[in-house]
Amino acid sequence: xxxxxxxxxxxxxxxxxxxxxxxxxxxxxxxxxxxxxxxxxxxxxxxxxxxxxxxxxxxxxxxxxxxxxxxxxxxxxxxxxxxxxxxxxxxxxxxxxxxxxxxxxxxxxxxxxxxxxxxxxxxxxxxxxxxxxxxxxxxxxxxxxxxxxxxxxxxxxxxxxxxxxxxxxxxxx
Amino acid sequence: xxxxxxxxxxxxxxxxxxxxxxxxxxxxxxxxxxxxxxxxxxxxxxxxxxxxxxxxxxxxxxxxxxxxxxxxxxxxxxxxxxxxxxxxxxxxxxxxxxxxxxxxxxxxxxxxxxxxxxxxxxxxxxxxxxxxxxxxxxxxxxxxxxxxxxxxxxxxxxxxxxxxxxxxxxxxxxxxxxxxxxxxxxxxxxxxxxxxxxxxxxxxxxxxxxxxxxxxxxxxxxxxxxxxxxxxxxxxxxxxxxxxxxxxxxxxxxxxxxxxxxxxxxxxxxxxxxxxxxxxxxxxxxxxxxxxxxxxxxxxxxxxxxxxxxxxxxxxxxxxxxxxxxxxxxxxxxxxxxxxxxxxxxxxxxxxxxxxxxxxxxxxxxxxxxxxxxxxxxxxxxxxxxxxxxxxxxxxxxxxxxxxxxxxxxxxxxxxxxxxxxxxxxxxxxxx
Numbered sequence: 001x002x003x004x005x006x007x008x009x010x011x012x013x014x015x016x017x018x019x020x021x022x023x024x025x026x027x028x029x030x031x032x033x034x035x036x037x038x039x040x041x042x043x044x045x046x047x048x049x050x051x052x053x054x055x056x057x058x059x060x061x062x063x064x065x066x067x068x069x070x071x072x073x074x075x076x077x078x079x080x081x082x083x084x085x086x087x088x089x090x091x092x093x094x095x096x097x098x099x100x101x102x103x104x105x106x107x108x109x110x111x112x113x114x115x116x117x118x119x120x121x122x123x124x125x126x127x128x129x130x131x132x133x134x135x136x137x138x139x140x141x142x143x144x145x146x147x148x149x150x151x152x153x154x155x156x157x158x159x160x161x162x163x164x165x166x167x168x169x170x171x172x173x
Numbered sequence: 174x175x176x177x178x179x180x181x182x183x184x185x186x187x188x189x190x191x192x193x194x195x196x197x198x199x200x201x202x203x204x205x206x207x208x209x210x211x212x213x214x215x216x217x218x219x220x221x222x223x224x225x226x227x228x229x230x231x232x233x234x235x236x237x238x239x240x241x242x243x244x245x246x247x248x249x250x251x252x253x254x255x256x257x258x259x260x261x262x263x264x265x266x267x268x269x270x271x272x273x274x275x276x277x278x279x280x281x282x283x284x285x286x287x288x289x290x291x292x293x294x295x296x297x298x299x300x301x302x303x304x305x306x307x308x309x310x311x312x313x314x315x316x317x318x319x320x321x322x323x324x325x326x327x328x329x330x331x332x333x334x335x336x337x338x339x340x341x342x343x344x345x346x347x348x349x350x351x352x353x354x355x356x357x358x359x360x361x362x363x364x365x366x367x368x369x370x371x372x373x374x375x376x377x378x379x380x381x382x383x384x385x386x387x388x389x390x391x392x393x394x395x396x397x398x399x400x401x402x403x404x405x406x407x408x409x410x411x412x413x414x415x416x417x418x419x420x421x422x423x424x425x426x427x428x429x430x431x432x433x434x435x436x437x438x439x440x441x442x443x444x445x446x447x448x449x450x451x452x453x454x455x456x457x458x459x460x461x462x463x464x465x466x467x468x469x470x471x472x473x474x475x476x477x478x479x480x481x482x483x484x485x486x487x488x489x490x491x492x493x494x495x496x497x498x499x500x501x502x503x504x505x506x507x508x509x510x511x512x513x514x515x516x517x518x519x520x521x522x523x524x525x526x527x528x529x530x531x532x533x534x535x536x537x538x539x540x541x542x543x544x545x546x547x548x549x550x551x552x553x554x555x556x557x558x559x560x561x562x563x564x565x566x567x568x569x570x571x572x573x574x575x576x577x578x579x580x581x582x583x584x585x586x587x588x589x590x591x592x593x594x595x596x597x598x599x600x601x602x603x604x605x
Contacts, residue, residue, distance in 0.1 A: 017444035020234060024425075027231060027418040035410065045228055052234065056225055056459070059452025060196075069194030069453060070507060086192060093193045097200050100214065108218040127226070131218060 008137070009062055016059055019051045026051070042119035050127040057134035064094075064141045084152030091145045098138040105131035177206045178471050185464070195510045196453075199460035203467050217463050224462025225455050228414060230335055235417035236326040237451045238444075239398055239424040240282025245443055246428030246435040248395040249291050252277045255388030258380050260360070265367025266375035267303055268313055269360055271296045275317030276324065276356045277392070280399030281424075283326040285542050289318035289553045293560030303373055307563060309366065312572045315546055315557040316359055316579060322508070322542035324352035326402055326417065329538045332458060333512055336465070337520040339530045342406045342413045343597045343604040347535045349403070350596055351586045355539075358578035394427045407600040454509065461513035474521040481522055488526050492587050495519055495533070496540055500580075503544015507552060511541055528590075531605060535593045539583050546576055 030044040063069050075086050109132060112124035152158045181202050188198035204217055252274045260269035271292060278288050293314045300310040322329045325345035334341035366372065398420050405416030428435040435443075468474065485491065498519075502511045516537065523533045545553035548565060554572060558565050586592045597605055 013445040014441060016448040017441045020238070020444045020448045021440075023231065023234060024238065024418060024421055027235075027414065028422045031411065031415045031418060048231065049226065049228055052231055053222070053225060055234070055448045056452045056455045059449045060456040062449050063453045063456070066449075068449075069196055070457065070509065071192055071194040072189055073192065074190060075192055090192045093188060093191075093201055094197050097197045097204065100204055101200075101218065104214045104218045108215050108222070111215070128222060131222065 009065065012058055012062055016055060016062075019055045019058075023048045023051050023055070046117055046119045046122075053127045054130045057130040058137075061134045061137035061141070064138045080156040081153050084149050084156075084158070088146065088149035088153065091142055091149055095139065095142045095146065098135050098142055101135035102132050102139060105135050177210050177467075178473065180209060181206045181464075181467060181471075195507075196457040196460040199457070199464045199510075199513075203460075203463040206467055216466075220463040220466045221459040224459045227335060229341055229412075230331065230455065230458075232326075232341065232414045232417040233328060233331045233455065234447065234451045235414070235421040236283035236328055236331065237447050238421040239326070239417070240284060240287055241443055241447050241450075242421070242424045242428055242435065243281050243395055243398065244287065244291055245439070246424075246432060248281070248428070248432075248434075249274070249278065249295050251391045251395055253295065255385070255392040257375060258384040258388040261375035262377070262379045263364070263367075264374055265363050265372035267296065267300050267305065268309075268363040268367060268372060270375070271300070271310075271313055272317050272356050272359045272363065275314075275320055276353065277396060279318075279321035279324040279352065280326075281395060282321060283328040283331075285318045285321035285545055285553050286556050288321035289315060289556040290560055292317055293557050297561040305372060306370070307561070308568045308571050309370075311557050311561045311563050311568050312575045313359070313363065314561070315551075315554045315568075315572065316575050317356075318553050318557065319542045319545060319579060320352050320355050322545075323348045323355060323535070323539050325349065325399065326420070327538065328454065329508055329512060329541060330534070331413075332454070332509065333516060333534050333538055335458065336461070336513060336516045337530065337534060339520075339534050340604040343531045343601055344534045344538075345413060346403065346406065346597045346601055346604075347531045347593045348538065350592055351535055351539055351582065354582045354586070354592065355579055358582045362575065362578045394431055397427070398424055409601070409603075457509060457513060461510075464514065465517040468517055474518050477518050478522045478525050482525060486526050488523075488528050489588065491523060491526050492528060492533075492536070495523065496536065496583065496587050499537055499540035500544060500547075503541050504547045506544075508541035508545055511544070512537065529594060529605075531597060532590045532593045536583070536587050539586065543576070543579055543583060546572060546579075 026044050026048040030041055033039045033041065075083070078086055105128070109125050109128035112128045115124045116122065117124055148159055184205055185198055185202035188201055189195060193201065200217065200221070204214065207214055207217055253270065256270040256273035256277070257266075260266065260273055263269050274295070275288060275292050278291055279285075282288055282291070293311070296314060297310050301307050321327070325348055327345065327348060330344045330348060331341055333339070334344050401420045401423055402416045405411040405419060406413060411419070429437065481491070481494070499511070502515065519537070520530065520533065524530060542553075545551055548554065548569065554568070555565065558568065594605070
């Protein structure tokens with residue numbers, strides 16, 4: 001299972017990189033065309049925006065599998081079984097969210113099938129379908145965490161990687 | 174039956190305290206309320222989608238990208254030479270250089286935490302070797318890094334602008350002067366520390382204009398980033414998103430072609446990591462959009478506004494209240510969730526009593542980045558400690574002392590709106 005998710009990251013990584021490269025080049029070319037050649041392409045803006053939304057929701061699935069979402073670690077001192085119970089509660093909460101995202105996200109994207117984007121006339125299904133896709137990925141990640149939590153509650157040890165002692169640094173603010 | 178609003182706020186706090194990630198807490202408490210109030214659940218996904226479906230938000234990945242590319246390409250050392258020529262001859266030269274390089278870096282990357290890591294890794298060892306107290310070096314690095322979120326480019330500013338619906342360009346320009354004031358206040362403080370502890374000069378006297386010119390030539394390429402961002406917007410030519418995209422492409426050009434300090438092969442990983450960094454921030458924003466929509470649905474901003482306006486309509490009193498509230502919030506929360514959750518409430522209040530939205534935005538971002546220093550959740554202080562390998566506990570006393578100048582600048586800017594509004598009024602009057 002863990003191997004599967006390592007592979008997920010290996011596959012998704014290049015996709016994310018390509019999407020970001022596309023956004024960067026897309027917006028840049030558009031600026032150049034507009035100011036140097038006085039040509040304007042609204043559809044470039046729209047495509048970049050779609051790619052951007054794909055980036056957000058796919059990237060967030062990787063954050064889930066790496067456990068790097070911002071959270072307040074008030075229970076960092078917990079060890080063994082107690083930590084397992086705390087994590088199980090947290091993961092059940094997260095699971096509730098991801099399942100709702102899958103279901104309502106699918107409803108939302110099928111509803112958007114009939115709505116067309118203003119510049120390109122593409123169905124809005126294209127940018128919205130990534131929501132349930134990312135929901136499915138996050139649900140899988142979460143289910144695997146729940147299995148680990150249960151194992152930890154039963155044995156007092158966490159399966160898989162050793163808990164990191166490194167202080168976590170994130171570069172968001 | 175509890176009021177849905179009580180449910181919303183109580184459940185959010187409970188989820189966050191037990192350790193559910195911020196983004197999921199925001200979504201889950203909103204889902205609970207939507208479910209209890211019998212609203213359609215698809216509203217949640219729809220709000221989340223609308224929250225991130227905005228072209229102005231595209232500035233965010235570009236700011237992340239430019240900062241990451243420049244740091245990875247090792248441009249920081251080039252900035253040191255210029256700073257050395259400018260302030261190295263002062264007593265406590267290395268401390269001043271630390272602040273000035275911090276100012277340059279905050280003009281290149283949009284994140285205080287990234288700045289703390291970069292400045293710490295350049296200066297910590299050098300300062301200790303020159304006889305500076307280790308704790309002083311860590312605290313100074315942490316304080317310097319708080320400028321990162323105030324001087325453009327800034328990630329917090331983009332998030333603030335998107336949450337409050339204020340012009341991101343005006344906010345970015347408005348942050349320049351307060352950011353520079355923060356830097357100057359730290360330099361004044363370093364001067365007094367240098368007198369007291371007899372810190373060394375880096376060279377006996379001022380090196381002269383030729384040295385500065387040399388430094389400028391070394392640092393010119395990296396410093397092009399803030400110039401592009403600011404000049405692009407000031408000229409009225411580009412939107413913030415467009416200048417950000419040019420800055421990102423420019424930083425790629427500089428590191429790949431001019432300095433050749435970055436290889437094409439490294440780009441794939443760099444781009445992927447950048448995407449993961451900003452997706453996390455924007456997923457939070459998506460969650461906060463549902464939350465904010467519910468607050469508006471139950472007319473919370475109106476209630477808070479009419480409640481507080483019942484006591485006073487004095488803009489100064491309200492401003493002081495907002496600063497105090499933000500400092501307290503910043504102590505217990507990270508800057509990003511604090512902005513996402515509370516800006517929808519305080520923004521209408523401030524506008525109702527006549528505080529300028531841009532003034533408010535810059536002050537909130539300043540106070541929140543100041544909050545990045547205060548434990549238990551001071552990301553910047555933690556990063557500075559982690560890079561230097563000094564435990565958080567050891568620097569507490571000194572850090573609280575060294576924060577005071579920053580607090581003075583914040584209060585000054587809060588009470589004197591012109592410090593924030595002067596530059597936007599002069600440079601981009603039609604965005605105000």
